[in-house]
Amino acid sequence: MPSARRDWAVRLLIVAAILVAYFLGTLRPTVQLHTGTGYAAEGAISVEADGWTYSIPRDDMVWIDQQGSWHDAGRPNCLPIGSVTVKFAADEVHVQDSTWRQVVWVDCR
Numbered sequence: 001m002p003s004a005r006r007d008w009a010v011r012l013l014i015v016a017a018i019l020v021a022y023f024l025g026t027l028r029p030t031v032q033l034h035t036g037t038g039y040a041a042e043g044a045i046s047v048e049a050d051g052w053t054y055s056i057p058r059d060d061m062v063w064i065d066q067q068g069s070w071h072d073a074g075r076p077n078c079l080p081i082g083s084v085t086v087k088f089a090a091d092e093v094h095v096q097d098s099t100w101r102q103v104v105w106v107d108c109r
Helices: 003-026
Strands: 031-040 045-049 052-055 082-095 098-107
Touching: 045 082, 052 098
Parallel strands: none
Antiparallel strands: 031 045, 031 082, 045 052, 082 098
């Protein structure tokens, strides 16, 4: 096979491998969006959605306020004391024999 054809074939194989890897990586995203009923008290926040009860951290939570501004800490202002519908993202975590879903983002818009 002449050198130019071989170089072209190698480049084509590299591009094909990159495209296949990208496609396979998009088949199963780990972070999933949910909407559920949030229950907030002074010392705890939880939300129920899709048959799970998620604990929402009160600090160090990435969230978006009603005006669309991003925050990287503090209690989401849409989760006052009481119950409210909230949109959030969670990631499934596996450590040894334990599995839980960690809330990583709350949308207050």
